[in-house]
Amino acid sequence: MDEWLNPARLGEYTSLAWQWVNEQVLVLPNLLQLLAVSAALVFAALLAPRIRRWLGRFSPGGWRQQFIAALATLLFPLTWLLMMGVAWQAAVMQGWPARILEIVASLLMAWVIIKIASRLIRNPVWAQAVAITAWTVAALNILRLLDPTVALLDSFAVQFGAVRISLLTVTKSVFALAMLLWLATTVSAILESRLKHSPNLTPSVQVLFGKLLKFTLIVLAVLAALSTTGIDLTALAVFGGALGVGIGLGLQKVIANLFSGVILLVDKSIKPGDVVAVAGTYGWVNTLGGRYVSVITRDGIEHLIPNEDFITTRVENWTHSHNNMRLKIPIGVHYNTDVERALEICVECAREVPRVLESPAPICQLRAFGDSAVELELRIWIGDAMQGINNVRSDVLRKIWKAFHDEGIEIPYPQRDLHLRSAEPLRVDLGDPTGTPRDTAS
Incomplete structure (x- = not known):
C-alpha cells in the first residue's frame, strides 16, 4: 500500500x-x-x-x-x-x-x-x-479491466495475525452479505406466505414459525458472508460469549420482550384477531411482533404494547376460548310501573337487535329498590365483541326507550323530599334604657 x-x-x-x-x-x-x-x-x-x-x-x-x-x-x-x-x-x-x-x-x-x-x-x-x-x-x-481492478483492490490489505483482509475481500463480503440477505428475506417471505395459508396451523403457530425461519435464515446469511472474508468463526466464540453477556445486561427489557413474545406465541394466549383489554387499553390484536403487540382500538388508534406487559400484568382476553361475551345494561323504572311488563319489554327489545344472540337468551332481572327508581338489569350475549360493545348497548337502549314511551312507562330521575320542622315560639324581652322593666311579649 x-x-x-x-x-x-x-x-x-x-x-x-x-x-x-x-x-x-x-x-x-x-x-x-x-x-x-x-x-x-x-x-x-x-x-x-x-x-x-x-x-x-x-x-x-x-x-x-x-x-x-x-x-x-x-x-x-x-x-x-x-x-x-x-x-x-x-x-x-x-x-x-x-x-x-x-x-x-x-x-x-x-x-x-x-x-x-x-x-x-x-x-x-x-x-x-x-x-x-x-x-x-x-x-x-x-x-x-476486470483483472487489473481485482489485483488493485487486493493490493490494499491489512494483516491481522494469520488473517489477511484486503479491500477486495471486504468488497466481496459486502456483496455476498447483500445478496444473501436479499435471498434470506425473499425465501422467508415466501415461506411465511405459505404458512399463513396452511389450514392445519393456528395463527400463533404461523407467526412463531415465520419469525423463527426469518431469524434463522438471516443468521445463516451473516455467518456465510463472514466466512467469505476468511475469518475463522470458532475464534468468535469467546468474543461472542462476552458480547452476549454485555448485551444481555444492557438490553434486559428488549430481551425480556423478545422472550415474552415467544412465550405468547407458544402458549397461544394472545393471537391476531383477539379482543383484549390491558393496561387500560381495549381493542383487538392486529399483529404480534418480536418486541410488541399491536392493539387497535375502536378509535382507530394503534397501541404498541410491550410483550412483557402481557406476561406480567392482568390481561382480559374476551375471545381466548370463545367469542361470546355478556353485557349488563342497568335500567330504572318508576315505582308506579308494572315491573313484570317492564321486564318483558326489555327482553323483547333485546331480541330485536340483530347482534344479540338467541342462545344464551337475553334475560332481565329486578336488582334493587333504589332511592328514586326500581332498578332492573338486562343481560345480553353477543358473539362479535371485536365489532364494539357500546354500539350494541346503544341499539338496545334506544329500542327500550321507544317501547317504554309507547307503553307509558316512566323512567324517573333522582328526587329528594325536604321536610321542615315547625319553629318553636320565640320569646322577645324589650328592656327600658332607664332600667325599668317592661312587659314582655311572645
Whole structure:
C-alpha cells in the first residue's frame, strides 16, 4: 500500500496515463468514433421522448399495457444501441477502426439486459443495487479491466495475525452479505406466505414459525458472508460469549420482550384477531411482533404494547376460548310501573337487535329498590365483541326507550323530599334604657 502513496510513483503513473491518452484517444480514428458515439447519444435523446409519447396513446390493457410500460423505460438505451449498431456496421463495411464503437455497443447491450433482469426484483432498492453492481462488473470485463481492478483492490490489505483482509475481500463480503440477505428475506417471505395459508396451523403457530425461519435464515446469511472474508468463526466464540453477556445486561427489557413474545406465541394466549383489554387499553390484536403487540382500538388508534406487559400484568382476553361475551345494561323504572311488563319489554327489545344472540337468551332481572327508581338489569350475549360493545348497548337502549314511551312507562330521575320542622315560639324581652322593666311579649 505504501507504494501507492509514494509521490514519485504517483507522478510516474500520471505520466503513463497521459501518454496512453495521447497515443490511444487523441488520434483521428478514435476521435471520429467518439464523435459518432456523441451523435448517436444526441439522436437517441431527441428521438426517445417522441416515441414514448407516441406509445402513451395506446392503452390495450392487460399484459400488453405492462409490456408498453416496460418498453417505455428502455427506449433511450435501445435507441442509442440501435444507432451504435448502425455506426459499427458502417465502420466494419468500410474497413475503418471500430473498437470504441464495439465497446460502447457492448456496454449498452449489457445495460439493456441488466435493466430487463432487474425488473424481476420487486424491491426498487435491491433492483437498483443489483443493476449498478452487475453493470459495473460487465463494463470492467468489456473494457478488459476486470483483472487489473481485482489485483488493485487486493493490493490494499491489512494483516491481522494469520488473517489477511484486503479491500477486495471486504468488497466481496459486502456483496455476498447483500445478496444473501436479499435471498434470506425473499425465501422467508415466501415461506411465511405459505404458512399463513396452511389450514392445519393456528395463527400463533404461523407467526412463531415465520419469525423463527426469518431469524434463522438471516443468521445463516451473516455467518456465510463472514466466512467469505476468511475469518475463522470458532475464534468468535469467546468474543461472542462476552458480547452476549454485555448485551444481555444492557438490553434486559428488549430481551425480556423478545422472550415474552415467544412465550405468547407458544402458549397461544394472545393471537391476531383477539379482543383484549390491558393496561387500560381495549381493542383487538392486529399483529404480534418480536418486541410488541399491536392493539387497535375502536378509535382507530394503534397501541404498541410491550410483550412483557402481557406476561406480567392482568390481561382480559374476551375471545381466548370463545367469542361470546355478556353485557349488563342497568335500567330504572318508576315505582308506579308494572315491573313484570317492564321486564318483558326489555327482553323483547333485546331480541330485536340483530347482534344479540338467541342462545344464551337475553334475560332481565329486578336488582334493587333504589332511592328514586326500581332498578332492573338486562343481560345480553353477543358473539362479535371485536365489532364494539357500546354500539350494541346503544341499539338496545334506544329500542327500550321507544317501547317504554309507547307503553307509558316512566323512567324517573333522582328526587329528594325536604321536610321542615315547625319553629318553636320565640320569646322577645324589650328592656327600658332607664332600667325599668317592661312587659314582655311572645
